Amino acid sequence: MYLLRRGDPTMFETFWRGPIGESATLVIPGYQTMSYFSDVGNLCWFLEPGFEREVRRLHSLVGNAAVEGYHVLVGTGSSQLFQAALYALALPTANAPVSVVSTTPFYSMYPPLTDFLNSGLYRWAGDANAFDGDDYIEVICSPNNPDGSIREAVLKSKSGKDIHDLAYYWPQYTPITHMLAHDIMLFTVSKCTGHAGTRIGWALVKDKEVAQKMSKFMEQSTIGVSKDAQLRAAKVLGAVTDGYEHQLAAAAGGDANLLFHYARRKMAHRWCALRAAVAASGIFSLPNEVAGFCTFTKDTVTSNPAFAWLRCEKQEVEDLESFLRENKIITRSGTKFGADQKVVRISMVDTDEAFGIFVNRLATIK
């Protein structure tokens, strides 16, 4: 069985086994990271200053999001930050829970993340395009999980609020076309460098009061965020930025030290292979390729989404997830994303071996 249900970004492991890996090695002596506190003077008192520094350095390098004037918050993955944002934006005084919406197809985890505790503060309300009202929280995932599309908010109301989930707004997945500066922007080490197991995400938040409430959420939920995990993430992000700075200094060739260049080349290669397999099979279709000028790499490139949103054009196949499972390919059905059964989401960031088996298998399905 080839499991592509989750976007486990293990494909970047090869990069971290390369020359840059050594500089990312973390050593923690037995007596370190013992206190709950990282920085008592900070609004986010459990934020490791070294992690914040590397977050700001990396965004300054890539130019994908503004950091000047923003508060940096750390979370146990961006899923905790997503819930923290819901908590911060909901009004505890309101009579009814605030509606949380996102344009279909939306990330399959948004509904359960919103509803699993049956909170009186917020409630999942489905497709943003079908929503009618002034009070809402709209989640904008861009590039979008599952279909890779570039998105903006579809609802406009003074009392409505937005959360921008930018987990995939990195050069390996999409051209960086703008330095975004939204009120709440969520990122995660998992999709940026591939370190999903470290469970570290961060938020860039403009408003101080919102940042305070989000920090309060992490305080209540888990009494802050593991320092060891933050130190690990700081090491890894630092190694990425260092890789570019040293490369520029040395003017050397190759991309063994350049995460985004390495990862983009790998992703582009995989998309090529997938498109070839889809053509060979003849019964599937993929979203159209999107291209743009990347301000980071200074060239025009196509996007290489972390997921393939694969549709089946064959009349008889009604439930594509089941059909692919019969062919030993495990995917996640479109129904989980607010879409139909004839489409599935497939991870493009698994290991080389798993990806190779998958495309070979897909190409032969008729």
Add this chain to the structure above:
Amino acid sequence: MYLLRRGDPTMFETFWRGPIGESATLVIPGYQTMSYFSDVGNLCWFLEPGFEREVRRLHSLVGNAAVEGYHVLVGTGSSQLFQAALYALALPTANAPVSVVSTTPFYSMYPPLTDFLNSGLYRWAGDANAFDGDDYIEVICSPNNPDGSIREAVLKSKSGKDIHDLAYYWPQYTPITHMLAHDIMLFTVSKCTGHAGTRIGWALVKDKEVAQKMSKFMEQSTIGVSKDAQLRAAKVLGAVTDGYEHQLAAAAGGDANLLFHYARRKMAHRWCALRAAVAASGIFSLPNEVAGFCTFTKDTVTSNPAFAWLRCEKQEVEDLESFLRENKIITRSGTKFGADQKVVRISMVDTDEAFGIFVNRLATIK
């Protein structure tokens, strides 16, 4: 200002700077811990096998809790596991949220942890002794935070459920008198070894279905628990057990490698100093000393709670927290624990320096 509001267990740092510290050093290469998954075959798929092994080893050494036949779950601190247990024990089909109770004085975080998301599944309902009904979740903290008392469930009903918070059931705080074998038992590295910043707790759970639901909570809340933090915790717990095993092998003297012996001696010393300061001042009182035979150290010892539950006997002082703040001692008022204003909770596990200043200051208050 001497901040003793939180129980930040920094006093154990000295131990970890000693000879055993080196064996607890963690090294993580850049390419490790990348996947979300730790053990796909495990009910708790994000649990690092090495961490589980060290948890079982440590309990077998200390004899404070049964591990045979129990599922081990990992959480981002025991506060996440507490919420996971509420989630697992609440019935999503019930009309009203289930009442969560604990005997007064109860840990001040239980009410906000239960209520901060205004969940429809469970609701804080205060003192267990004042509760009337059959459906409830009773939280039993033993030794109890804030007052160090040894507790058992006070409610008895077939449909009621218990959560045992055993964060302080370690030899430095209390004699180990029984190998406990409750349905749900919560522990945390924070209070056991002093590594609060690592944010790792664990649960021993008897029932498979409850364990599955608790694991599901961690999956939804934070998509598992940081692997780096688990590896760190495994190193630290392993060093504790190794310290005892090597000591036994070498039959050497001293306690530099014996965490519980070292920590108990330090705690006993602090309690001596605190009792002397209370006597010198003359306006305070403390709970009576409790003693028992410890099956781990094989001797009769007094308990040394992680917190002092300090009462003021002076008529004019109505609000002890404010009174102590005027004397530059920051504590947490009894009102936060369901008790009155004439009592406060004081951390006994802060740094040597802070503790020294505190007792000197307390002794002079008249």
